[in-house]
Amino acid sequence: xxxxxxxxxxxxxxxxxxxxxxxxxxxxxxxxxxxxxxxxxxxxxxxxxxxxxxxxxxxxxxxxxxxxxxxxxxxxxxxxxxxxxxxxxxxxxxxxxxxxxxxxxxxxxxxxxxxxxxxxxxxxxxxxxxxxxxxxxxxxxxxxxxxxxxxxxxxxxxxxxxxxxxxxxxxxxxxxxxxxxxxxxxxxxxxxxxxxxxxxxxxxxxxxxxxxx
Amino acid sequence: xxxxxxxxxxxxxxxxxxxxxxxxxxxxxxxxxxxxxxxxxxxxxxxxxxxxxxxxxxxxxxxxxxxxxxxxxxxxxxxxxxxxxxxxxxxxxxxxxxxxxxxxxxxxxxxxxxxxxxxxxxxxxxxxxxxxxxxxxxxxxxxxxxxxxxxxxxxxxxxxxxxxxxxxxxxxxxxxxxxxxxxxxxxxxxxxxxxxxxxxxxxxxxxxxxxxxxxxxx
Numbered sequence: 001x002x003x004x005x006x007x008x009x010x011x012x013x014x015x016x017x018x019x020x021x022x023x024x025x026x027x028x029x030x031x032x033x034x035x036x037x038x039x040x041x042x043x044x045x046x047x048x049x050x051x052x053x054x055x056x057x058x059x060x061x062x063x064x065x066x067x068x069x070x071x072x073x074x075x076x077x078x079x080x081x082x083x084x085x086x087x088x089x090x091x092x093x094x095x096x097x098x099x100x101x102x103x104x105x106x107x108x109x110x111x112x113x114x115x116x117x118x119x120x121x122x123x124x125x126x127x128x129x130x131x132x133x134x135x136x137x138x139x140x141x142x143x144x145x146x147x148x149x150x151x152x153x154x155x156x157x158x159x160x161x162x163x164x165x166x167x168x169x170x171x172x173x174x175x176x177x178x179x180x181x182x183x184x185x186x187x188x189x190x191x192x193x194x195x196x197x198x199x200x201x202x203x204x205x206x207x208x209x210x211x212x213x
Numbered sequence: 214x215x216x217x218x219x220x221x222x223x224x225x226x227x228x229x230x231x232x233x234x235x236x237x238x239x240x241x242x243x244x245x246x247x248x249x250x251x252x253x254x255x256x257x258x259x260x261x262x263x264x265x266x267x268x269x270x271x272x273x274x275x276x277x278x279x280x281x282x283x284x285x286x287x288x289x290x291x292x293x294x295x296x297x298x299x300x301x302x303x304x305x306x307x308x309x310x311x312x313x314x315x316x317x318x319x320x321x322x323x324x325x326x327x328x329x330x331x332x333x334x335x336x337x338x339x340x341x342x343x344x345x346x347x348x349x350x351x352x353x354x355x356x357x358x359x360x361x362x363x364x365x366x367x368x369x370x371x372x373x374x375x376x377x378x379x380x381x382x383x384x385x386x387x388x389x390x391x392x393x394x395x396x397x398x399x400x401x402x403x404x405x406x407x408x409x410x411x412x413x414x415x416x417x418x419x420x421x422x423x424x425x426x427x428x429x430x431x
Contacts (some may be wrong), residue, residue, distance in 0.1 A: 044283060045280055048276065048279050048280060049276060050273055052279065053270065069269075069271075070275050152262070167263075172263065191223060191290070192221060203255035203258055
């Protein structure tokens with residue numbers, strides 16, 4: 001197996017392993033990356049299998065479109081395939097690197113499709129609102145699972161991209177604050193401030209839709 | 214604890230990782246500040262709501278699609294050829310937006326050169342001397358100014374207005390001079406009368422100049 005020279009860590013923090021991720025997971029990521037760089041096709045398959053859900057989920061929550069999320073996920077992995085050499089396991093977590101790459105692609109996509117969204121959004125919002133009202137009448141404002149997911153999806157679209165991506169990365173993808181700070185390239189304090197604003201805004205939107213929170 | 218300090222600690226508070234004095238201080242602030250209490254309630258409520266949300270699962274065929282699209286081999290370790298390393302930037306310049314931008318720039322400069330009567334084919338190195346360029350610009354500016362002034366002066370409307378104004382000025386002068394005359398001043402009376410009658414002749418009648426003056430005043 002090819003060995004990768006690990007340079008001294010550039011960041012000063014010592015990473016306690018994030019929620020839902022263990023030392024084994026992180027080792028597995030590092031080993032997979034090594035194997036991919038060594039040219040093993042099977043390693044690529046494992047890497048894609050392991051991270052498709054995360055990448056797709058971020059894209060779907062951000063774009064609110066299954067088709068766009070699928071295309072973007074595919075683009076992300078093509079970019080990973082081309083740029084994996086630029087990732088150094090000693091400089092940070094693979095998950096952070098992958099999330100940053102996904103986020104950059106999403107922002108590019110957001111800017112590119114700004115005009116399309118301006119024409120589509122009104123119809124979509126009316127549709128979601130009608131569906132939500134029907135669901136709420138049935139469930140007395142208490143939602144869970146798939147229905148909650150749809151309502152949350154509609155609420156997220158009302159947030160600005162900055163607040164939306166922060167809420168997605170923290171509350172749905174469960175990244176640590178410092179990891180989000182690295183992904184977004186902003187200080188940790190800014191992450192927390194955006195998170196508070198995003199959550200408060202989301203609460204207002206949900207309450208307006210008569211969702212009990 | 215201030216509201217701003219609370220906002221910084223609120224995330225940790227909602228996560229349940231805030232301990233000790235900070236937690237006590239935050240709790241006491243929330244008890245006394247309704248705005249922060251509402252914010253904390255909203256934030257905690259949304260966090261709890263999101264925990265009930267089902268995760269977004271990708272369709273099964275997406276994995277197949279991605280694996281099918283990924284080229285096989287070892288692309289990351291692949292070495293780029295030397296000409297790509299050296300001339301890779303040319304590819305970036307050939308993007309449609311850059312090409313359009315460059316075309317617009319060339320077009321703009323050629324239009325400016327055309328209006329300024331600059332012939333790029335006849336340009337010589339000596340023409341690029343700053344002094345010569347400055348002299349040329351100065352010369353062209355003066356010529357253009359003279360041409361504009363000449364054009365303005367030759368306008369029929371301008372000539373008519375100028376002649377009418379001159380006429381009115383003459384009439385006013387003539388009127389002002391006649392009441393100022395003293396009745397007993399016999400020495401110059403004869404000659405002045407002559408001048409006055411001459412003016413009246415040109416006006417046609419004694420009443421018209423007054424009418425003309427009042428019209429102008431109106």
